[in-house]
Amino acid sequence: MQAQLRKLAAMLNALQTRIVAIAIFLAAVAGFSAAVGVFGYMSALDQLEQRGQSDLALASDRLTGELQRYRELAVLMADHPVVAATVMGNPDGAADLLRRTADKTGSLDILIVSGDGTELSSATDGDPIFHGALPYFERAKDGAMGVYHLVHDRYDQRTFLFAAPVFSEEGPVLGAVVVVVNVDAVEAVWRGANPTVFFTDDLGVTFISNRSELVFSARDVDVVPRTTSAEYSSEILKPFMTHSVSEWTGLPLWSVQDQPYVPETALHLSLSLPVIQMTGEALLNVAPARTLASLQAGVAAAICLAFGAMLFFATERRRTLAEANAQLESAVAERTVELSDINAQLRQEVSERIATEAQLTKAQSDLVQAGKLSALGEMSAGISHELNQPLMAIRSYAENAEAFLERGKTDVAGQNLSRIAELSRRMGRIIRNLRAFAKQESEGxxxxxxxxxxxxxxxxxxxxxxxxxxxxxxxxxxxxxxxxxxxxxxxxxxxxxxxxxxxxxxxxxxxxxxxxxxxxxxxxxxxxxxxxxxxxxxxxxxxxxxxxxxxxxxxxxxxxxxxxxxxxxxxxxxxxxxxxxxxxxxxxxxxxxxxxxxxxx
CATH class of the missing domain: 3.30.565.10 (Histidine kinase-like ATPase, C-terminal domain)
Structure with missing residues (x-):
């Protein structure tokens, strides 16, 4: 009973040790898989950031390239003779020139403004407005390129304004040419594309985006409505997208809420665009990176678990074999003692069996010999007759031969002697067969x-x-x-x-x-x-x-x-x-x- 209790206690201790080892191994696998997942996630984010910077630069170049055409148009129009004549008081042909140029270049409107800010001519038939004291015109009067964006009441849409100064031959600025750009037309070619891209000005207001729901969203809705580069009506501004920023990865990760067309978790990138006085921003979906990291962690966990399972089974098999070997050695020792006793008994039985087989062989030989002698005994009467008959004939022939010799008939006596010899040979053949049959044959x-x-x-x-x-x-x-x-x-x-x-x-x-x-x-x-x-x-x-x-x-x-x-x-x-x-x-x-x-x- 005590031996059984000790054996049970040893089994419980071994089981507890294995459970603890398995728990430690699983914890190690979980930690390793988490590390692999984090490393994979960080690597994927780095790659995503590189691709996102390229995509953002490409989108920014596309926007600035589109706007650059209109900037150059404003510069070219400022040097046109008709524009200079109009500024100097001769507007003949100006309206027709502006309309044809606007139609060919896709401009929303082209304006000619005098030195005091009065609108002299335009490509549209709208009511002229006074441009004096506006930032873009003031910039043009200073001899530089004026850039401005606003939601223009005259066109009821978002616009970009490029104002190029018109110089006199003596050098002073006589007026300006203002090219009005339709932002919707520029934005339409890449609306809905990935990734989410938006452009904000110095007020933090999103003015251009490939997601229409982000337009006019302001980081601060209480911004000053007019600056040197933008002008807004406070009624059109709306709060910026609700988000929280997590920087545990070293990269700005945004968690965006209530935006169906913006990734819930995104990497935020930005690029300054001083040419158009804006900042390009992009939100890159990190779900693929997270999925890839999860797959890498899962694969690492699966490999570790598979390796651990094989190692566990190998260890268990080795332990089982060791226990079986110990039991086998014990059984072999016991069995060896038993086999030694059985071997001694077998040797004795083999000796007895050899003796018995020798006796059996002799008995079989004796039985065969007895069978032959029995057969001879059964035939003894016939054999006696076969021998007696020639003997009597020999006696008769001998007596006759003696009588014939006394009478001098040697030829008849010779015939009797020949018959006696033939009968003797016959008796000898019978006796020889009997002797051969009766003897025990020992040859193979x-x-x-x-x-x-x-x-x-x-x-x-x-x-x-x-x-x-x-x-x-x-x-x-x-x-x-x-x-x-x-x-x-x-x-x-x-x-x-x-x-x-x-x-x-x-x-x-x-x-x-x-x-x-x-x-x-x-x-x-x-x-x-x-x-x-x-x-x-x-x-x-x-x-x-x-x-x-x-x-x-x-x-x-x-x-x-x-x-x-x-x-x-x-x-x-x-x-x-x-x-x-x-x-x-x-x-x-x-x-x-x-x-x-x-x-x-």
């Missing part, structure tokens, strides 16, 4: 003449064959059929098959016949032994030990076919038994031919 596989084995078995069983009135159909081959096996053991197999065939046919009224044949199939030698008996009741069990279909009165323990099966397998062959379609049983023994022998078909 050799080349054996299968036809000779069959002939020897038929000679041994000849007495029983005659006594049982069995017909053997066997034609010896023209040349030896050499197979791999043991001669004595192969004789025992053939003898068992022939003896079983005669046992199966015993007591039949029909002719008893055994057919023996040899054939070659697929390069292997097959021996066929067929009888004319009743056939096999259970072909699948015929090779089982102690299986027998013999009657109680017949000798036999059911081991003959089992022994034959084992012998044929030891030769590398096989034996099969089946019922023949025309009746009786047929056994097939398949053997390997000798490589050095010529197999007859």
């Amino acid at each position: 596989l050799t080349d054996v003449d299968l036809g000779g084995v069959i002939s020897a078995v038929l000679e041994i069983t000849e007495a029983r064959t005659k006594a049982s009135n069995v017909t053997i159909e066997w034609v010896p081959p023209a040349r030896p059929i050499i197979v791999r096996g043991g001669e004595v053991r192969l004789q025992q197999v053939v003898l068992n098959l022939v003896s079983n065939a005669m046992d199966a046919m015993e007591g039949q009224s029909q002719p008893q016949r055994i057919e023996i044949d040899i054939d070659t199939v697929d390069g292997r030698v097959e021996l066929y032994v067929r009888d004319s008996g009743p056939g096999l009741d259970e072909p699948d069990r015929i090779f089982d030990p102690f299986y027998s279909t013999k009657q109680v009165s017949q000798d036999g323990m059911g081991l003959g076919l089992s022994i034959s099966y084992g012998l044929v397998q030891s030769f590398g062959g096989m034996i099969r038994g089946r019922n023949h379609p025309r009746g009786g049983a047929v056994f097939t023994v398949t053997l390997d031919p000798s490589n050095s022998a010529e197999v007859a078909a």
Whole structure:
């Protein structure tokens, strides 16, 4: 119980350590991702500022370029002879010149003003006004270019005024040419474009913008209505856009409220334009920069989390493997002790099994030998008859030969002696086959003449064959059929098959016949032994030990076919038994031919 508690406490400590490590790692990832996001945001803002400065400069150049045309027009018109003549009191053709020039240049109006500020001629048919004491005219009287902007009551729209002085030949200023510019026409070509651009004057009033809702918005609505460069009616001014300025990035970031066409969060840039006495300003949307920074932070977090996950799993796997290795080593130590005991037991069992196998081998050899001797015992009566009959014939021939010799009939005596020699050879052949069959064969596989084995078995069983009135159909081959096996053991197999065939046919009224044949199939030698008996009741069990279909009165323990099966397998062959379609049983023994022998078909 205490060991389990200690193990549980160790597991809880390890779990707590892993949780703390994961929390620290997540905090580090969050900090790193935030740093990446801030760095990316700052980099994106720097790039945005550079692009915005270029866009603002381009928009400012476009505006000043458009207004510069009218400035130059005023200078050119001041040198025109008709303008000089008009200022000197001869206005013939002045109005027509001004109208044609205004139409060609797109000017809202062109005015000729005398030295005291009286309007002498214009391109329009409006009521003339007095220009004396106005800033732009005072500037022109001083011999410089006068620039002014206002919402002109005469034209009811925003205008830019360029006043160029008209000099006399002696040098003093005689009057001025005033070119009136329509700001709406200048502004129309880039209204609605990005980024948000607006131009403010020295009063802080937005006079020109590509966002119409910003026009006339004033940073201070209580401004003086007239200055040297601008004039407004206090009724048209409106508060500047509501915004807050954040400079934590080192750049002026505006948070704009209630302006649908202005970015909510924008980078504010400004550019001084002294030529037109204005300041160009731009608001650049920082949402793309913020999105890019968020993506960079997200990617950094994902990479760190993926790396951390892989590191965590690798560490966990290493820890698990270390624990498993420790458990394995402990189990191996325990198992080693068990295996040592089991090994000792196995050695004892192996010794016992070797001894048992030796006894089994001897028992099998004894069983095979017993089977052969049993077969010889069964055939003993026939063998005795086969030996007694020649002996009696030899005795009779010997007595006759003696009598013929006494009578001097040597030729007849010689014939009797020849018969005695032939009978002696026959007895010697029978005894030699019996002795070969009865001995225990200890040699391995050799080349054996299968036809000779069959002939020897038929000679041994000849007495029983005659006594049982069995017909053997066997034609010896023209040349030896050499197979791999043991001669004595192969004789025992053939003898068992022939003896079983005669046992199966015993007591039949029909002719008893055994057919023996040899054939070659697929390069292997097959021996066929067929009888004319009743056939096999259970072909699948015929090779089982102690299986027998013999009657109680017949000798036999059911081991003959089992022994034959084992012998044929030891030769590398096989034996099969089946019922023949025309009746009786047929056994097939398949053997390997000798490589050095010529197999007859």
